[in-house]
Amino acid sequence: MNQFNYTGLQLYFSLLVFSIFSTGNFIPVNGQTVSDSVITLIDTVKFSGEVFRGEVYQARVTDNLTFRLLPSSRLNPNGWLIWIGDTTKIGKNFCSVVTPPFHGITSLYIEGWHFRNSDNTGPNEPGEKNINAPQEEREFNFVTNEDEYEIGYNASNITLLATEQEQLDASQKFWELNYQKGFLTITELRLNNLVEGEQAWIESMNFNVVFIFKNISEVKN
Numbered sequence: 001m002n003q004f005n006y007t008g009l010q011l012y013f014s015l016l017v018f019s020i021f022s023t024g025n026f027i028p029v030n031g032q033t034v035s036d037s038v039i040t041l042i043d044t045v046k047f048s049g050e051v052f053r054g055e056v057y058q059a060r061v062t063d064n065l066t067f068r069l070l071p072s073s074r075l076n077p078n079g080w081l082i083w084i085g086d087t088t089k090i091g092k093n094f095c096s097v098v099t100p101p102f103h104g105i106t107s108l109y110i111e112g113w114h115f116r117n118s119d120n121t122g123p124n125e126p127g128e129k130n131i132n133a134p135q136e137e138r139e140f141n142f143v144t145n146e147d148e149y150e151i152g153y154n155a156s157n158i159t160l161l162a163t164e165q166e167q168l169d170a171s172q173k174f175w176e177l178n179y180q181k182g183f184l185t186i187t188e189l190r191l192n193n194l195v196e197g198e199q200a201w202i203e204s205m206n207f208n209v210v211f212i213f214k215n216i217s218e219v220k221n
Helices: 003-021 146-156 164-175 216-220
Strands: 043-052 057-062 065-071 079-085 109-111 137-142 180-192 201-213
Touching: 043 057, 079 137, 079 180, 079 201, 109 201, 146 164
Parallel strands: none
Antiparallel strands: 043 201, 057 065, 065 079, 079 109, 137 180, 180 201
16 A cells, blocks of 8 residues: 555544544533633533424524524424534534544434434334434534634545645644534423334424533633
């Protein structure tokens, strides 16, 4: 195998290792609500909410970060997408570039069929009809500014067509990202369209959200 291809595989396996080890538990050291005047090594932002089918839920996290739950589909929404970023740049989700897996079913999408079995005849329980999808506890990572988003986006989309130096630069910058942690816990879920062979959707959802900032002073700049 030549060095060019090997470097591309190095980046692939770097992202794979990140996917494995970034899903570990990150325990907050206090339950303090962050205000603009609080700067400590580790702080948390916490809030609760309720959202109904087709609605957008939005909450301010910091001066430059907004949390949103966006309907998964305009025509037939069956859940939401977890989104964090600048509301003036809706196409840039600060979660998507640092929350693995980067393809397939992820914790960022909360959809009704996740909580039902494969033929929608009952709850998603262990057994032959089980669907391998995240449940009530959703853990996610996020960056805090557009520059970090671009680094994550470029690294997760690098290809073997890139030069060796481009691949090395993307890998190094990706590992230097100071991403933060978030947790969404569903406390009450009301499903509809519980019809065999069809997909269930979420009529409404109550939830708690916790954001953990490793260094608030960097976020507040």
